[in-house]
Structures are given as C-alpha cells and as structure tokens.
Amino acid sequence: MKKSLICIGCPRGCRLEIEMEGETITVRGNSCPRGESYAKQEMTNPRRVVTAVVHTTSEQLPWLPVKTSAPFPKAAIAPLLNRLYKMTVTPPVHCGDTILEDIDGSGIHVVATESCR
Amino acid sequence: MKEEKVDVAVIGAGAAGLAAATVIAAAGRKALVIDREDFPGGILRQCIHSGFGLKYYHEELTGPEYAERATIAAQKAGASFALGCTVTDIQIDMMGEFTLVLLSAADGVRKVHADAIVLAMGCRERNRGNIATPGTRPAGVFTAGSAQKLLNLEGCLPGKTAVIVGSGDIGLIMARRLKWSGMEVKGVVEIMPHPSGLARNIAQCLEDFGIPLWLEHSVTRIIGRDRVEGVEVAPLNHGEPDMSRSFTLECDTLLYSVGLIPETELAQQAGVLLDRDTGGPLVDANYETSVSGIFSAGNVLHVHDLVDFVSEEATRMAHCVLARLDGAPSAEKVGNEVGSNLKYVVPAFHTPGATTNFSFRPLIIADEALLRAESEGKTIWEKKLRFVRPAEMISVTLPGELLGHAPITFHLQDTATR
Numbered sequence: 001m002k003k004s005l006i007c008i009g010c011p012r013g014c015r016l017e018i019e020m021e022g023e024t025i026t027v028r029g030n031s032c033p034r035g036e037s038y039a040k041q042e043m044t045n046p047r048r049v050v051t052a053v054v055h056t057t058s059e060q061l062p063w064l065p066v067k068t069s070a071p072f073p074k075a076a077i078a079p080l081l082n083r084l085y086k087m088t089v090t091p092p093v094h095c096g097d098t099i100l101e102d103i104d105g106s107g108i109h110v111v112a113t114e115s116c117r
Numbered sequence: 118m119k120e121e122k123v124d125v126a127v128i129g130a131g132a133a134g135l136a137a138a139t140v141i142a143a144a145g146r147k148a149l150v151i152d153r154e155d156f157p158g159g160i161l162r163q164c165i166h167s168g169f170g171l172k173y174y175h176e177e178l179t180g181p182e183y184a185e186r187a188t189i190a191a192q193k194a195g196a197s198f199a200l201g202c203t204v205t206d207i208q209i210d211m212m213g214e215f216t217l218v219l220l221s222a223a224d225g226v227r228k229v230h231a232d233a234i235v236l237a238m239g240c241r242e243r244n245r246g247n248i249a250t251p252g253t254r255p256a257g258v259f260t261a262g263s264a265q266k267l268l269n270l271e272g273c274l275p276g277k278t279a280v281i282v283g284s285g286d287i288g289l290i291m292a293r294r295l296k297w298s299g300m301e302v303k304g305v306v307e308i309m310p311h312p313s314g315l316a317r318n319i320a321q322c323l324e325d326f327g328i329p330l331w332l333e334h335s336v337t338r339i340i341g342r343d344r345v346e347g348v349e350v351a352p353l354n355h356g357e358p359d360m361s362r363s364f365t366l367e368c369d370t371l372l373y374s375v376g377l378i379p380e381t382e383l384a385q386q387a388g389v390l391l392d393r394d395t396g397g398p399l400v401d402a403n404y405e406t407s408v409s410g411i412f413s414a415g416n417v418l419h420v421h422d423l424v425d426f427v428s429e430e431a432t433r434m435a436h437c438v439l440a441r442l443d444g445a446p447s448a449e450k451v452g453n454e455v456g457s458n459l460k461y462v463v464p465a466f467h468t469p470g471a472t473t474n475f476s477f478r479p480l481i482i483a484d485e486a487l488l489r490a491e492s493e494g495k496t497i498w499e500k501k502l503r504f505v506r507p508a509e510m511i512s513v514t515l516p517g518e519l520l521g522h523a524p525i526t527f528h529l530q531d532t533a534t535r
C-alpha cells in the first residue's frame with residue numbers, strides 16, 4: 001500500500017511517501033529522522049499532542065493552558081478532552097506540574113504550560 | 118505623577134521586547150519593559166498550541182511556555198516591568214532624550230524618560246473591513262486571533278458552527294481548537310489557489326478533522342440580521358466569483374484569518390518613517406529607525422511566522438542598542454532592494470563591511486530556489502534554498518566583506534526541475 005503524508009514534525013512540512021508491505025514500512029521524502037518515525041507512528045498508531053485550557057479557582061488566571069506530555073493516541077483524544085473540560089484546578093500551579101497523571105495507564109500525563117499563583 | 122529615568126524603554130512585552138530587555142539588562146543597563154496587558158508574553162499567551170521554540174530553545178513548546186521562559190530570562194537579567202500600562206505618546210526633547218507617556222488604570226498618567234527606545238508592539242489582524250465583504254453586519258463575526266483570545270484566555274466559545282475565511286495559520290489553528298471544544302467547522306474559504314498557512318497546519322488542523330478547504334473561492338455575502346446565519350460562497354473564475362456555482366453554508370460564526378499588519382500608530386506619531394513593502398518601520402542594519410535612538414524588532418518591524426526568528430532578531434537589535442548607548446555612531450546606510458519574487462527585505466539598508474542578517478518574504482512556492490544578491494550588475498552572493506513558501510520567512514546572513522558601497526538588489530528564482 002502506498003500513501004503520502006505531510007510530516008508535522010516541524011514547520012518545513014516535508015511530503016512523506018510511504019510504502020507498506022506487510023510489516024515493513026519504507027519512508028521517502030523526509031529531511032530528517034523524525035519524519036521517518038512520524039510516518040511509522042502515523043501508519044500504525046496515530047498520535048497528537050493535545051492542548052486545551054482547564055478551569056481554575058484563580059481570579060488572576062481563570063483558565064490554565066495545559067498539554068499532554070507526549071503525543072497522545074488520536075482515538076482517545078475526545079474522551080480526554082471531556083475529562084479536562086470537567087476539571088477545576090486550584091493554584092498554585094507551576095509550569096510543568098502534572099494536572100492529570102498517567103492518563104488511562106498510557107504513561108502520558110497532562111501538564112500545566114503556565115504558572116499560576 | 119510618577120516619573121522615572123531608564124536607559125532603554127522597551128514598548129511591548131512579547132517575544133521581541135522580552136529578548137531585547139534580557140540582553141540590555143544583562144549588560145548592566147536599566148531596561149523597562151512596558152505592556153498594556155497585565156501579563157508579559159504578548160500574543161504567545163493565547164497561542165496555547167505547541168509548535169514554538171524548536172530553533173531557539175531546541176524543544177517544542179507551547180506559546181505560554183515560551184512566554185514564561187522568555188519572561189524569566191528577562192527578570193533574571195534584571196529588567197523591570199510596567200504592566201497594565203499603555204504608551205500613548207513619545208516625545209523627543211532638544212537633547213535627543215525621550216519621554217514616554219504611559220496610561221494605566223492603577224497609576225493614571227506616568228512618565229518615563231529614556232536614552233533609547235525599542236519598538237516591539239507586534240502586529241494586529243486585518244479584519245472584514247480591510248477586505249470588504251458585502252452583506253449585513255450581524256454579530257458573530259470575529260478575527261481568528263480575537264476568537265483565540267476569547268476561547269483561550271476567557272474560556273468563551275464564539276458560537277456553535279463556524280466558517281473560516283482565509284487560510285492563514287491562526288485560522289487553521291483555530292479550526293482545530295474549535296473542533297476540540299465541541300464546535301462544528303464547516304470549512305475554510307481561501308481566494309488564492311494555494312493555502313497561506315503551513316502545510317503541517319493543513320494536515321493536523323484540517324485533514325485530521327475532515328474539514329474542507331475551498332481554494333480559489335470567495336465569501337460573496339454574509340447572511341443574517343442580528344446574528345450570522347450563513348455565508349454565500351462562490352468559486353473564482355479569473356478572479357471573478359462565478360455566481361452560477363455559488364453555494365450557501367449555514368453557520369452562526371465567521372472567523373477572518375486574512376493576514377496581519379504591523380502595529381505602527383505610535384511609531385508614526387514619533388515621526389518614524391515606514392517601509393512600504395513591510396508596513397513596519399524602515400530600519401538600517403542596526404535596526405535603528407529613521408529617528409535616531411529608536412530601534413525596532415519583531416512583528417512590528419515585519420510579520421514573522423516563527424517566534425524563534427522574532428527572539429533572534431530582537432537579540433541582534435539589542436546588541437546594536439547597547440553599542441549606541443556606548444557611543445557608537447549611527448550606521449552608514451546603503452540601500453537594499455528586492456527584485457523578482459520577493460515581497461520585501463529587512464533591513465532596507467546595509468552598512469559597508471558589516472556582516473548582516475537579512476529577512477525576506479517570498480512571493481512564490483518553489484521546492485528548489487536560488488536567492489541571489491546583485492550589485493552593480495554583478496552577482497555578489499547566492500544561495501540555494503529548498504521548500505520556499507510565502508508562509509515562511511527566509512533568513513540569511515551575508516558576510517561583511519561582500520557588502521560594499523553600492524546598493525544591492527535581491528532576486529529569488531524557482532530552479533526546481535519539473
């Protein structure tokens with residue numbers, strides 16, 4: 001099977017040409033190794049870094065920006081967002097603090113991306 | 118009335134202002150960063166998505182993370198801040214000293230005296246008025262950036278169903294953001310035959326969600342009296358809408374992502390001349406404007422697509438500010454121009470013998486291209502480039518020994534073999 005994809009690894013956006021034969025995946029068109037690992041990941045288990053804002057009890061910063069600590073399985077993004085939108089965080093929070101630990105045993109966390117006193 | 122004296126007043130606490138203040142304060146000079154917002158960081162604070170800092174911090178960060186790092190660096194270097202203060206006027210006395218008038222809810226009017234000024238006011242978005250869409254004027258029409266601010270800083274959804282006009286990066290990022298917030302996005306309408314945002318954003322913000330992108334289409338009418346009810350969209354045929362093939366999209370929200378313009382009102386008030394091609398201040402190789410002692414960097418100078426370039430540019434500028442404070446004369450100026458396929462070059466002047474970083478905005482899409490500097494009819498420098506896109510700024514450094522007393526014209530040529 002052949003497929004072409006745009007690499008989302010950096011602003012360059014290389015066009016990746018992918019060939020899948022059984023278990024082996026060959027990638028062409030990438031300008032760096034990250035393109036190849038992205039293509040392989042995308043063909044087997046697509047993931048994205050998820051960013052959102054969660055409610056806080058702070059008047060100064062009522063909405064805290066957060067992200068997943070690593071790219072998160074695409075299929076599980078919607079339920080994750082639903083959980084985040086229902087949460088309320090109480091400061092102090094530091095940039096990098098874990099807001100949600102080990103989401104569904106994935107080893108991936110949700111972390112704060114801004115500090116709030 | 119509060120009054121104070123600093124070495125350098127930096128207007129704007131975005132990536133540009135923060136990087137400049139860091140360098141200036143680290144050199145032992147008194148730097149005051151002024152911003153009308155209550156938090157430093159500028160536009161970065163509302164850009165909660167990731168994709169910043171790969172070049173400058175060698176790590177993929179979100180906007181708020183980048184802002185926090187840059188703020189901490191400026192604070193550690195010893196810069197001070199005047200937040201929640203809008204600069205309303207810049208006055209220059211006979212001795213060349215500047216007085217800035219600041220307005221704030223907390224202190225009323227405040228005055229700051231400075232030996233040099235850094236303009237780092239960023240840019241603002243073009244809106245519907247700038248591109249003149251016919252139709253009614255109902256509620257529900259936003260610029261993509263103001264919707265981003267509403268959603269990310271105030272937690273408010275702009276509506277239920279959106280159409281995005283223009284395929285700039287902010288609009289694309291917002292398409293994903295709206296989808297992730299439970300809104301429906303009917304599509305993105307772009308008049309050009311190619312998207313104006315980055316390919317990666319087309320992939321991860323539109324294709325991931327199956328959001329259609331209508332290229333060479335135009336919004337011909339906004340429908341709705343009190344609130345947007347829909348838009349009429351038509352394909353373009355030689356630049357003219359073909360109404361026989363028009364269609365209607367129902368929506369209650371319309372986001373415009375049709376480009377950015379430098380925020381230059383204050384600069385103009387201070388007598389700073391603008392560059393026709395960039396819309397920002399005209400600067401020499403030291404990033405000094407036409408008014409001696411006033412410098413500029415970041416989005417107010419020319420619209421950057423990557424924050425990393427903003428920080429780098431502001432850092433280079435800050436070293437020139439320091440040199441001026443230490444008594445260096447203003448730069449000798451030889452003009453630079455753009456020829457084929459380039460929208461602008463910054464700086465618009467070079468100094469003979471001084472190694473200079475030049476930034477360009479290309480007008481073409483080319484997988485392989487040649488950037489060439491020509492002076493007195495001869496090619497003095499050239500560089501092969503890959504993946505040239507109007508969405509991406511080009512930044513190159515030319516060694517000082519090549520830069521002489523004659524003007525330079527830059528050309529960009531598509532060299533891809535098809």
Ligand SMILES: Cc1cc2nc3c(=O)[nH]c(=O)nc-3n(C[C@H](O)[C@H](O)[C@H](O)COP(=O)(O)OP(=O)(O)OC[C@H]3O[C@@H](n4cnc5c(N)ncnc54)[C@H](O)[C@@H]3O)c2cc1C
Nearest residue numbers: 129131132133152153159160168204238239415416423424
């Ligand atoms: C919505 C959006 C999405 C982006 N996405 C990306 C991305 O994914 N990756 C990336 O690398 N880059 C991205 N960029 C580009 C990058 O973030 C910006 O180019 C950069 O942050 C601009 O920095 P700046 O300091 O020049 O301007 P700004 O951040 O705009 O800062 C200007 C500051 O000046 C202040 N100011 C203006 N006038 C006055 C006045 N009279 N008095 C007091 N204060 C004043 C403003 O309040 C503001 O805080 C994006 C830009 C935008 C707009």
Ligand code: SF4
Nearest residue numbers: 007009010013014035
């Ligand atoms: S392959 Fe490498 S250079 Fe190309 S877009 Fe991906 S990360 Fe960037």
